[in-house]
Amino acid sequence: xxxxxxxILACLFLPNFALASVRVLDGDSLRLxxxxxxxxxxxxxxxxxxxxxxxxxxxxxCGEKAKKALIKLVKGKKVTCQKLKKDIYKRxxxxxxxxxxxxxLEMLKQGWAVVYRSKDERxxxxxxxxxxxxxxMWQGKFMKPELWRALNRK
Numbered sequence: 001x002x003x004x005x006x007x008i009l010a011c012l013f014l015p016n017f018a019l020a021s022v023r024v025l026d027g028d029s030l031r032l033x034x035x036x037x038x039x040x041x042x043x044x045x046x047x048x049x050x051x052x053x054x055x056x057x058x059x060x061x062c063g064e065k066a067k068k069a070l071i072k073l074v075k076g077k078k079v080t081c082q083k084l085k086k087d088i089y090k091r092x093x094x095x096x097x098x099x100x101x102x103x104x105l106e107m108l109k110q111g112w113a114v115v116y117r118s119k120d121e122r123x124x125x126x127x128x129x130x131x132x133x134x135x136x137m138w139q140g141k142f143m144k145p146e147l148w149r150a151l152n153r154k
Contacts (some may be wrong), residue, residue: 004011022079027112030079030096040104041084041093042123044116044145045070047152052142055134062137066112069136073103111136114144 023031027045030038036072045066046052052062081096096103108123111130113122114137130139143151 024071037091038094040089042118043113045113046145050148052137054140067114111138
């Protein structure tokens with residue numbers, strides 16, 4: 001009940017905005033303009049140069065695949081985002097939609113992102129679906145993007 005009430009209050013008081021032309025930066029980030037970057041809240045997609053391994057142990061560019069998956073979800077469609085907060089880099093942390101379909105959930109369901117610092121049941125269920133069905137990165141082995149970033153800092 002508390003979650004439902006919070007969701008209703010968020011919808012009433014937090015700004016929503018529609019993006020006419022959105023640019024996909026990677027599997028969990030969109031650009032609205034030169035100064036406005038949106039990060040899909042609650043998910044973490046592999047970095048663009050990150051490699052993953054398929055079920056046979058062959059390396060593939062999972063960061064590129066995640067970006068392409070998000071491009072496919074938004075291409076030619078109206079994207080609506082609900083800003084929830086800002087991150088330490090001043091990016092808007094948002095849940096974004098095409099129609100009623102959450103891009104955040106879709107990236108998890110397709111297996112091209114993992115849950116990031118969230119206990120949201122919807123996100124956890126979407127990730128479990130991809131894992132159980134061996135979709136996206138879950139088809140083989142991968143390093144969580146957060147760990148990959150930490151190990152590959154220059």
